Amino acid sequence: MKLLMHPASPNVRAVLVTAAHLDFPLECQHIDAMAGEQSLPNYLAINPNGLFPVLVDEDFVLWETVPIMQYIAATRPGNALWPPDERRRADICRWQCWSLAHWSPALRVYIFENYFKRLKGMGEPNPEVIQNGEPNFHRFARVLNDQLKKTAYVAGAALTLADLSAASYLMYSESAQIPLQRYSEIQGWLRRITALPAWQQTEPRY
Numbered sequence: 001m002k003l004l005m006h007p008a009s010p011n012v013r014a015v016l017v018t019a020a021h022l023d024f025p026l027e028c029q030h031i032d033a034m035a036g037e038q039s040l041p042n043y044l045a046i047n048p049n050g051l052f053p054v055l056v057d058e059d060f061v062l063w064e065t066v067p068i069m070q071y072i073a074a075t076r077p078g079n080a081l082w083p084p085d086e087r088r089r090a091d092i093c094r095w096q097c098w099s100l101a102h103w104s105p106a107l108r109v110y111i112f113e114n115y116f117k118r119l120k121g122m123g124e125p126n127p128e129v130i131q132n133g134e135p136n137f138h139r140f141a142r143v144l145n146d147q148l149k150k151t152a153y154v155a156g157a158a159l160t161l162a163d164l165s166a167a168s169y170l171m172y173s174e175s176a177q178i179p180l181q182r183y184s185e186i187q188g189w190l191r192r193i194t195a196l197p198a199w200q201q202t203e204p205r206y
Contacts, residue, residue, distance in 0.1 A: 109133030
């Protein structure tokens, strides 16, 4: 299978960690986002959203991170990331959807203002934008932190796709100055995630 990707994308990172953890081979095709290749007609014909990642499995093209992760995990029956029990899958998918709808948007404020603006030469962080984003961040950080008080991982005692979804945007936790200081459960959980061989193997190299 081929993955159309850019290594700076946290969504790409979630897919790459999933594949690495399951020892699933992926042919990665780098799309030059800085040059705008994701907006060219040939890419938009594959993914009309012009975003990353896209999985190509022969004549089957799949975009959106969560179904790509689930599709890859489903090729390795019996794995703990995506166990066969339907209630477990529903719980895992619930947290993946939570990450997409709430957690990731709350983190993107810090990532854009504190990291990508400087990376792209767009000036200094806007403190007003960051301040306005703080209530939303703390609201959902408390949700995750409270969950991790009850379970070792997001969806239970074992590592699942829910963890990889929730952790992917935290690849920028230090460079984006994401304020995790008061959330000890998230910090401990993130240390366990970043210690995974699959996480370390997929560290972006530009």
